Amino acid sequence: MTDTQAPRVLGTFLEAIRIDSPAGEEARFAAWCADRLRAVGCSVRIDETGPASGSDSGNLIAELPGALPGTVVVLCAHMDTVQPGRGITPVVEGGIVRSSGDTVLGADDKAGIAAILEALQRVAEQGIETAPVRVLLTTGEELGLQGAKAISPDDCTGDVCLVLDAHEPVGGIVGAAPTQYTFDAVFTGVPAHAGVEPEKGRSALIMAAKAVCGMRLGRLDDATTSNVGEIRGGGATNIITASCTMRGECRSLDPAMAEAVREEMDAEMQAAAREGGGSVEVRWSKEYEGFRYAADDPRILLVADACRDIGVVPHVFETGGGSDANVLTAKGLPSIVLSCGMTDVHSCGESIAVADLTALSDLLVAVLRRAASK
Ligand SMILES: [Zn+2]
Structure with a gap:
């Protein structure tokens, strides 16, 4: 793949993973995310939970004021990465992004963040009309969901939260998670x-x-x-x-x-x-508390229909793992975890296909289109 063919989301992703953000040290990366979100028209603030969650940053909370009524979607990902995660040097080969082998890649969870930024960039550029869209980027997820646990329930508002933090190719929808x-x-x-x-x-x-x-x-x-x-x-x-x-x-x-x-x-x-x-x-x-959605839950159907819009077959599955979605759901914000395509997370062999970064961005745009009712 030459540079001229590389999708923009890949460039965003590579930039994101080059900014170190091990759990507890998310401030510099949060500032980068805040700049990018403001550039596409979001209001952005960092909440006060840093000290409580053991981080040099609070959670990032942003909102894109949509002109249309409809389902208010919250797009969520975590800013922290596991170790070894300093000085990540990405290698792109044959449509797959890996680290140089001595660190994790950080696709967990910067693939999700890159896709959120790409989707909102497209919304802005293409003048796509949406309902209000919220963005929640958490800290300390890898330390035991610390940022999500500290967040005020007042900041957990919206109709459905899509937590972009599961393995498996794009199209995967986590419909149940454990207590x-x-x-x-x-x-x-x-x-x-x-x-x-x-x-x-x-x-x-x-x-x-x-x-x-x-x-x-x-x-x-x-x-x-x-x-x-x-x-x-x-x-x-x-x-x-x-x-x-x-x-x-x-x-x-x-x-x-x-x-x-x-x-x-x-x-x-x-x-x-x-x-x-x-x-x-x-x-x-x-x-954390578990959650389970019925197969015909409108929030599951919203994502499943958006998958079909982009030519991806949706696949609802159960997980044995916990995530920010467990905590946010318990705080009153119904949350679903979506697959991002990352593989071998928490290891130096972690990778993600460029096609999954693109598909995830496409999926988010499709969700926002469907969430808006005219
Ligand atoms: Zn993760």
Whole structure:
């Protein structure tokens, strides 16, 4: 592909990923996005959530004042990227964009941002009449949806929010996402010399191990998973371990099932501690609420029809992953996640096809056309 044939959205994308924005350090990239959005006629502000979400920037909130009534669409993507994500050097070859191999690419989630900018640029240039369009670019998504969690519900307004943050080729529509719980547990036993008087000891490490062995882990059913991700404890071979920490999670597309598995995992930890002659303190957090849309939900149909407008077959699927969409939906802004075409995210092999960047931009324009009622 020569430069003259390269679509503009590719240039925007390459510019975006060259601006470092690891989670917590989004300010410089937010300023770049703000300039681009103002240039196409948006009002833009950065909210006050920076300190609360551990970032040098707040979320970016923008609005394009549309002249027509209709469905108010919010276009959402996150500004932060995972590590290693500094000094990204993109390589474009055979219609695919990759990093030079020692960093992520940052298509997660700058593919979404490039497509939003391209779509609004086209709306401005072509004089496409739309209903008001809002843009929400969040911080700290990769740190646990921090920006979205901190955002004021007053800034979560609109009829439907399209979160541009899923893998799979453009046309994918995430119609359901899980409820997730995480836990931090501390097992406490009694220390003793392991060679001299082990009888006096109560091993916190054994309690944790028995708890793990008693839990159902992995994929529990079509909709439910659970995992223990970390165990730490002990420091010497000759000491019965007095303290051991453990972290894990469970999630399910069925909120009642997520709660049932949470209770089950908790009970295993309590029983293992009791049987081991110690105690355990478990702190559970509900990380986010799940959501599920009916196949004929008008918001799903809006996106599916727009897919057909651009010659793409829509594909509604369920995900086991959480995103800003979970948090925003719980705050009252119904949100759907759309596929952007990025592959192998969170790895140095991350890539995206130029065709997907273009298709995603086309899709957003098609959605905005359909959302406007004359
Ligand atoms: Zn992402």
